[in-house]
Amino acid sequence: MIHKYSLNGYNIVLDVHSGGVSVVDDAAYALLDYLDAPMQEKCPEEILDKLSERFGRDELESAYAELYGMYQDGILFSEDDYEQFADKMVSSPVKAMCLHIAHDCNLRCKYCFASTGDFGHGRKLMDFETGKRAIDFLIEHSGTRRNLELDFFGGEPLMNYEVVKQVVAYARSIEKQHNKNFRFTITTNGVQLTEDKFEFLNKEMSNVVLSIDGRKEVNDRMRPNAGGKGSYDTILPHFQKFVESRGQDQYYVRGTFTRYNLDFAEDVLDLNAKGFDQISVEPVVTDSKYDYALREEDLPKVFAEYERLAKELIRRKKEGKGFNFFHFMIDLDQGPCAIKRLRGCGCGNEYVAVTPDGDIYPCHQFVGMEDWKMGNLYDGTFDLKRKEYFAHANIYGKEECGKCWAKFYCSGGCNANNLQYAGDVLKPYRLACEMEKKRLECAIMIKAAMADTDSE
Amino acid sequence: MTNSKHVKTLNNANLKCSAAKGGCGECQASCQSACKTSCTVANQKCEHEEK
Numbered sequence: 001m002i003h004k005y006s007l008n009g010y011n012i013v014l015d016v017h018s019g020g021v022s023v024v025d026d027a028a029y030a031l032l033d034y035l036d037a038p039m040q041e042k043c044p045e046e047i048l049d050k051l052s053e054r055f056g057r058d059e060l061e062s063a064y065a066e067l068y069g070m071y072q073d074g075i076l077f078s079e080d081d082y083e084q085f086a087d088k089m090v091s092s093p094v095k096a097m098c099l100h101i102a103h104d105c106n107l108r109c110k111y112c113f114a115s116t117g118d119f120g121h122g123r124k125l126m127d128f129e130t131g132k133r134a135i136d137f138l139i140e141h142s143g144t145r146r147n148l149e150l151d152f153f154g155g156e157p158l159m160n161y162e163v164v165k166q167v168v169a170y171a172r173s174i175e176k177q178h179n180k181n182f183r184f185t186i187t188t189n190g191v192q193l194t195e196d197k198f199e200f201l202n203k204e205m206s207n208v209v210l211s212i213d214g215r216k217e218v219n220d221r222m223r224p225n226a227g228g229k230g231s232y233d234t235i236l237p238h239f240q241k242f243v244e245s246r247g248q249d250q251y252y253v254r255g256t257f258t259r260y261n262l263d264f265a266e267d268v269l270d271l272n273a274k275g276f277d278q279i280s281v282e283p284v285v286t287d288s289k290y291d292y293a294l295r296e297e298d299l300p301k302v303f304a305e306y307e308r309l310a311k312e313l314i315r316r317k318k319e320g321k322g323f324n325f326f327h328f329m330i331d332l333d334q335g336p337c338a339i340k341r342l343r344g345c346g347c348g349n350e351y352v353a354v355t356p357d358g359d360i361y362p363c364h365q366f367v368g369m370e371d372w373k374m375g376n377l378y379d380g381t382f383d384l385k386r387k388e389y390f391a392h393a394n395i396y397g398k399e400e401c402g403k404c405w406a407k408f409y410c411s412g413g414c415n416a417n418n419l420q421y422a423g424d425v426l427k428p429y430r431l432a433c434e435m436e437k438k439r440l441e442c443a444i445m446i447k448a449a450m451a452d453t454d455s456e
Numbered sequence: 457m458t459n460s461k462h463v464k465t466l467n468n469a470n471l472k473c474s475a476a477k478g479g480c481g482e483c484q485a486s487c488q489s490a491c492k493t494s495c496t497v498a499n500q501k502c503e504h505e506e507k
């Protein structure tokens with residue numbers, strides 16, 4: 001299987017199963033319309049005939065010869081022989097946890113999937129005992145995995161900062177004896193991110209996700225406080241100081257774009273102008289009944305915006321002023337192994353979420369969906385059947401994903417979105433797929449453009 | 457990287473070999489990285505010990 005597209009003057013060919021990425025000229029690109037495996041050594045006459053008006057015969061023949069060379073090298077029309085690894089995609093140890101340390105929030109973000117922090121179940125802070133049990137659960141279920149990840153999430157985790165510190169201290173006190181290495185991260189809205197917390201957070205958090213949407217008016221429209229006032233003027237200076245104190249490293253400013261700011265590239269660039277160079281701005285995931293939900297008809301605008309951002313990023317990179325946009329970062333050589341890529345997000349299998357009541361859910365996006373609860377830390381339940389079900393929610397468990405060119409980069413989409421919008425964990429949500437594929441096309445094109453510069 | 461007249465391949469295309477040695481599960485769960493609403497693995501780092 002191949003995927004080919006032209007973008008920003010580059011004809012790009014992705015050979016899906018080998019991961020090979022090539023830039024080809026117009027003759028080779030045109031030939032590919034007619035080719036598939038098995039390729040013959042000589043270009044079939046009828047293909048030469050079909051293209052004879054656009055290209056000379058010699059040109060077509062030499063382009064064909066090079067394509068045939070790629071085919072022989074296994075980087076064109078390479079075979080899908082990954083089914084043999086299906087046994088590596090079964091139930092695995094739990095190694096990552098989203099700890100909902102506070103089901104409460106000091107902002108009232110309109111698109112919040114936690115419905116203003118409480119996930120529809122009343123405001124509540126996690127106590128230390130529950131946090132401690134969560135750590136014990138993770139260690140107990142992590143088998144031989146050494147690196148354990150725990151994200152402090154909410155609501156707003158800093159509303160329960162003392163317990164965050166206690167949980168970290170507890171985990172640190174026992175990690176060595178269990179031969180584990182905890183990696184903590186935190187996702188915060190910044191309201192209470194004051195300097196007195198920097199030292200602890202910088203020491204203990206291997207990554208921090210800082211929520212801000214971009215331009216002031218965009219942020220304030222969707223991220224007001226309980227009194228209806230925008231949060232921008234409070235959080236921006238907090239984030240700027242904090243990022244500075246971390247040496248501009250190991251963080252993301254993370255925004256959401258909605259139908260209200262389809263020109264979201266401006267928000268990305270504005271965040272960069274405010275001093276951030278690790279940026280993630282992502283499409284809102286919400287019920288289509290809301291005015292700000294993205295719709296099918298918005299796709300052309302969203303695509304154009306991703307392209308605009310990609311071109312701007314190339315321009316800046318060439319000037320040595322590049323920054324990282326999370327969804328355009330891609331490593332064509334040293335990225336994760338194919339197994340990891342096929343295995344999916346790990347939700348409900350190697351990743352779980354825990355609420356202040358000690359309830360266990362497949363991931364943070366499932367929290368509050370009673371039907372999907374997997375267990376509880378206090379009564380010791382943990383639904384292994386459901387875990388098994390999620391273990392099979394990998395690329396080969398999702399019919400459309402198996403056939404999709406983006407499968408090794410997207411990994412099968414978001415199970416929670418699939419459930420909410422397509423009605424089934426195993427059915428990809430089309431709108432999300434289209435945007436994911438566009439981002440990938442842009443990310444690969446950026447690589448092509450930069451390779452072009454390098455060889456100039 | 458190969459360089460010829462009509463095609464230029466940008467990478468080693470080593471996905472298949474990565475499968476044989478891969479799957480140790482030590483790398484970050486993808487949703488933990490930044491987004492929390494989507495699954496993108498392409499930008500993650502492998503942490504396998506003997507690579």
Ligand code: SF4
Binds near residue numbers: 340477481
């Ligand atoms: S650490 Fe590397 S080899 Fe192990 S699962 Fe992750 S990507 Fe694959």
Ligand code: SF4
Binds near residue numbers: 411
């Ligand atoms: S979720 Fe969508 S984009 Fe991702 S692999 Fe599946 S079909 Fe492709």
Ligand code: SF4
Binds near residue numbers: 346364417
């Ligand atoms: S289901 Fe979606 S939100 Fe949950 S871990 Fe997977 S990608 Fe992330």
